[in-house]
Amino acid sequence: MPHGTANYAVDQIQIVKPEDVSVLDPTADPVLTLVTCYPFRFVGGPPKRYVVTARLVESNQDGQSSAALSGSTRASRSSQIQ
Numbered sequence: 001m002p003h004g005t006a007n008y009a010v011d012q013i014q015i016v017k018p019e020d021v022s023v024l025d026p027t028a029d030p031v032l033t034l035v036t037c038y039p040f041r042f043v044g045g046p047p048k049r050y051v052v053t054a055r056l057v058e059s060n061q062d063g064q065s066s067a068a069l070s071g072s073t074r075a076s077r078s079s080q081i082q
Contacts, residue, residue, distance in 0.1 A: 004061035008032045008054035015048050023051045030056035 015038055016023060023033060032054045037046035 004059060006059040007057045009057045010052060010054045012051075012053045014051045014053070016051055018047075018049055020049070023049075023053070032056070 014023065023035065034052040034054075036050050038048040038050035039046065040050070
């Protein structure tokens with residue numbers, strides 16, 4: 001397995017229902033998706049999921065650095081409650 005680092009920029013933050021698994025659908029570009037329970041301090045079965053989606057900006061594997069995607073590398077955030 002290659003070793004190295006990868007830099008990601010957050011594209012979107014969403015709060016979705018647990019049954020909304022579309023946030024895990026495959027994408028054409030390298031994407032990192034983090035999912036956790038929401039609200040964060042909820043006791044019991046949490047009613048929603050907090051989803052952070054980030055795109056790969058740059059990767060460095062075994063000393064070789066390369067830009068992963070063209071375009072702006074500035075992170076943008078949007079929040080949506082469903």
